[in-house]
Amino acid sequence: MSGTYPFTVHPWSIGLSGIDESQLTHRESVFALSNGHLGWRGNLDEGDPRGIPGSYLNGVYEEYPMPYAEDGYGYPENGQHVINVPNGQILRLLVDDEPFDVRRGALTQHDQCLDFRAGTLHRAVEWTSPTGRTVRVRSTRLVSLAHRSVAAVRYEVEAVDAPMTATVQSELVANEAIPDAHPEGRVQRTVDAPLQGVEHVVFGSAATLVHRTPTSDLGIAVSMDHVVTGSGTTDPDVTTETSADLARTTISLRLEPGDRLEIVKVIGHEWAAAVSAAGLRDRAEGAVADALRDGWDGLVQQQRERLHEYWTCADVRVEGEPKLQQAVRFAMFHIFQAAARAELRSVPGKGLTGAGYDGHTFWDFEAFVLPVLTSTAPAAAEQALRWRHSTLGHARRRAQLLGLAGAAFPWRTIDGRESSGYWPASTIAFHLNADIAFAVLHYVRSTGDDVFEREAGLEILVETARLWMSLGHRDAEGRFHIDGVTGPDEYSAMVDDNVYTNLMAQLNLTGAAAAAKRHPEVADGLGVGDDEIEQWAATAAAMTVPFDVERRVHPQFAGFTDKQRWDFANTSPDQYPLQEHFPYFDLYRKQVVKQADLVLALYLVGDAFTAAEKERAFAYYDALTVRDSSLSAAVQAVIAAEVGHVDLAADYLAETATIDLHDLHENTDAGLHLASLAGIWLALTAGFGGMRDAENGLRFAPRLPSQLTRIAFGVRIGGQTLQLDITPSATVYLLSDGPSRSIRHFDETLVLSPGHATTVTTPPLPAVGRRPVQPPGRAPRDFAAAFAD
């Protein structure tokens, strides 16, 4: 995206005036509404023009056989792709006999606004038809946080200057055509018209469509009902009709100037794998009836309440750059939307804002998004981890197929089965198992949720620990190695002793051992005896962590620093992302880093490195990291801040904060990047807040960059909230009601009493070396410049 920032800058909302058809798809992602169970892209009410129509139910996908040019043992056989469920967004307006279309007639007002506190998308339109009739349209939509399967729209039409007949066609549309849904023809065919009609019914102004997916064999029922009021002299005329793929309620009213037609449309969505069509239909219609009892005002009120509760801890105040303030609340709003009601389903990489990555969840959910949820919305974090736990059966079978013990979680999936066909960066990217274990350990430490640990957490830790035991081996000297795996950086593959993987596996093993000791009876039920616990501990102690003595830096993996450096000097700016211009084998065999890998280890397993090692490693890897992945900048921000390059950290933060709003990777069309949205929070809290979590509690090292005058945020600890208010020279810590807690502020231990603000000063910044240099052309934009647009 080029040009100036298109959005209105406001601390608690994001708005847009006018309409730019070429940017429509991007805006649909930005303005998406979701509760984690149901997602609506911000398509225009009237359906046209449109970028990519999107109405998703978490867990609804279609399956297709995965194609291989040459097959191999253990290659996953079936792919999964999120599909559109019947679309209830549609409200088409006719002004007399002229269809309302922003591309025709005269559009004198077109404003959209996503409100982070209200949880609604509002639209205000004034339009004059080609025949000269002027109308005002106001629509407000929400995807309910209180009613999991419900979306609702209030749609108002007002005649401005002349009498007219306003006719609204309110629809449910199944099997809408999706432009270029997938590059692979076979998948395209799967996604194109994925639903088979099972049943369609009408009751007065209500209608329900029931469909099923042919291969994944899921049933889906979508139901709508309407409350219609008009200020005109006659009652609105309402008729409803249905066919297999369409339900349509037509509402017509004669309006004099100043008259208004108001429609509240409530849509209920249900799906299940093994429920009868009649059962699904009843559930969907029940959800609509339930929401209608609360009424529009009730739905709006519940929405505000849920969000108010969330923002109490999750809000991050940033002073010094209003667009950054907007960006971080935008991010936190979408993270909450993605997970709030996911409830034992996966959270896709794009949330429910688009069908990018086929609707799959990846390791970055646990590594990037889950820490944010754990600290700000722990109930949602728990649900996400319980979903992983519910997929252990699939993960055990996958491990067994691969000849391994324990559980091997899938690289990408919707329902828990491996759905990735690309092995060098998928099947063997085993680190994701440690990332999940890490998320479990962090969640339990943060919340003290002993019930979760016993019911779900321990089993994840045990099965992933068993995986590592079978995956690695001891050398003649007794050192434990993990060979032939791929770390987070996708420009390396099939490497030995990836430092990130080994250190995370080490945490996994020690964490599993400690948890098993805490719950001996549960461990016993999982077949874990003292011997096994000892082996985990011994293996963790024997873990190999390669170090390049000559260069005094940790190699990303054994031998990495001896490899040939990528020829950055002869790589032109238009050859990025490298993966689209060079073959993987060439990237794999040279020193070039797509995304933080060793640097991610510096963050997540920071205690394994000295401060000097971190500083050297950060500089070494910054010179090799091209950030062709959206997952990198946030981590670089965190470590840049830690090693004292605070202004560089600010530049990385600015990049992270603009990835979706500025569409830096030119793929926000397919949905928002949840992990890089989470990265904004990580850069602020772990970067400038210096927040680290360890066995012995939270540590902070708050230090602002020159561009910011204040950062304030909260984190949940147990049932309490710890608020930090960071200004350049001091930090105020405030703990909510509950027990006292000790934390560390730089080298100092503070005992915080609940309700008492503790103010401590920021020590001076130690001398730091030269600002690290990035590959030519790959330095992050300057903070000010990034937000100037």
Next chain:
Amino acid sequence: MSGTYPFTVHPWSIGLSGIDESQLTHRESVFALSNGHLGWRGNLDEGDPRGIPGSYLNGVYEEYPMPYAEDGYGYPENGQHVINVPNGQILRLLVDDEPFDVRRGALTQHDQCLDFRAGTLHRAVEWTSPTGRTVRVRSTRLVSLAHRSVAAVRYEVEAVDAPMTATVQSELVANEAIPDAHPEGRVQRTVDAPLQGVEHVVFGSAATLVHRTPTSDLGIAVSMDHVVTGSGTTDPDVTTETSADLARTTISLRLEPGDRLEIVKVIGHEWAAAVSAAGLRDRAEGAVADALRDGWDGLVQQQRERLHEYWTCADVRVEGEPKLQQAVRFAMFHIFQAAARAELRSVPGKGLTGAGYDGHTFWDFEAFVLPVLTSTAPAAAEQALRWRHSTLGHARRRAQLLGLAGAAFPWRTIDGRESSGYWPASTIAFHLNADIAFAVLHYVRSTGDDVFEREAGLEILVETARLWMSLGHRDAEGRFHIDGVTGPDEYSAMVDDNVYTNLMAQLNLTGAAAAAKRHPEVADGLGVGDDEIEQWAATAAAMTVPFDVERRVHPQFAGFTDKQRWDFANTSPDQYPLQEHFPYFDLYRKQVVKQADLVLALYLVGDAFTAAEKERAFAYYDALTVRDSSLSAAVQAVIAAEVGHVDLAADYLAETATIDLHDLHENTDAGLHLASLAGIWLALTAGFGGMRDAENGLRFAPRLPSQLTRIAFGVRIGGQTLQLDITPSATVYLLSDGPSRSIRHFDETLVLSPGHATTVTTPPLPAVGRRPVQPPGRAPRDFAAAFAD
């Protein structure tokens, strides 16, 4: 294949009595006829029962888009698959109104015999129909070595005991159904009915079908004509009809007992990419007319002459095991068939005996088959290398796409374009480029063919040398490394400094430098200056060859010997081949070898190793090598013989010699393994003959295993033939007319005068260590046991 050896043992033919329907597909491969341009599997004349119908024209394939679960830059986009051309084998017989079918009635005789000197497949049948009519059928077929596009059949029917009407339907059949042609549905559809009818014509007893392939856009014309004679009282009745996919000549004659109907059917085959249908038709009909002028006897005579010429040098006499004698002539016959008239086309891994490997050629043609041709049929070898040269344009474009200089030849192809979708063991198996260069160097050294070197050889050497220069890099100490490649062993991938690859690249660079110096004006035309030549030489000198000082063995690649050993003890016999029971990533990261890799380097680049290093390395790798590839046993035979384990070498030879005839890999159905057939010759000549080729001439170290009393073979040197006659205690060398030549016999230099036999004794076998041990259950069968079946 289990049970006893089914074939009749004869030194110059292979025969079979009776018919076993379950083995039909295997026999069709064994009895295939080909001249390298046209191939017919040994299907029964009457078409049913059948295994896999096969009529191939070298270079005729269909193309299909290659499927990827996840795409990547530079992945080859289109696959190629050999297809059946219209089948002219079919001669269906009706005895009165009863179709002749070996599964019905009474089959009192069914003999088939492939004659290595005649180049014909003969069949003798006596059959009594269910209604009691007895006929004798004799058919003899050939694929002409003299007429490249012609096959011919003489088909005789004799009434034995009662009058009858014999009706023969002689056909050309297009788009025959092929059982399970390909596991991938998309390819299956491509191959299933690949031909579109363009034209079909009848002239008297002749008919022609013209087709085209929709995607690869090739035109194919197949024409047939018949010479019919009968000994009955009436003339045979002959009628011909055609439709798009069928031409049928029906020949009918009333026979009294003792009467015979004889049909000579001649079939001409033509194809081209850019020739009109009329042009192709005329060429095919012209070829038939031309062959008919020579007549059946002429065709048979020419066939014998061509083969006689070949056998003069190519024959290998083996005494001590008649089945081995048969096997080696079987092998040499099929190698000649595969290449004799290939003429600027590729030689597929299966020759034209089946559609296995999709009809693709691989590196093993140059590494295994070409040396045999160079030494026994150099004109065919030259054609094959000129074909590679003709594909340099494709190879240069592929290198460019991969960001490399020079030429990158395809891992698998029919027409020279990369057609492999499986990258870890394909795109990055760059060694194939050195294998091709090696074949060029060996051919030029053996033949002294200066014209070839100037016109084609030098350019191949130059472009492959340039590839290595761009693929490798110098480290800080100036050592040259080739990182991230795959060597011959497909149970390792993406490794650094594969010893085989590096040593072969070294030969490639020095060979290119020497050839460029020999032809400075040609080199100049290729842009090769003195600087570049010096760089090649310097790079060759700086080539890294890793050595494990501790274990005193060359690692297959840097770090190989430090890897975890495969857990052979816990691998059960039914888990082989490993690739079908374990994921590749696990094979890749452990010490387990599918096929000779370092041991192939011991053979092809033997001078890079001391005798002690070879002995240690052979034992080390024999303990890790599971021979899941048919390419391994022959190489292990060669090196086992060199290091003194002569009886182990004999066991490996026996395995190589029985791969196809005993169907050891259970896939001979899809065609013969040309490279392992060539391996028989390599095991005998390079193994027990100790033959090595180097800059300074041929060396021999003949030594027989206890099971053999004599091995005699010839090799071409320049225009001469050198004959060796090896008995346990002595070897007789005999050079044909031409200049004297010096060779080495063990450590002795012999100057051979043409026409004078030189007899030298075999030195005593030095003491050798313990017989190397193979992984449990993977030792080769004992020589005697292998041939006892």
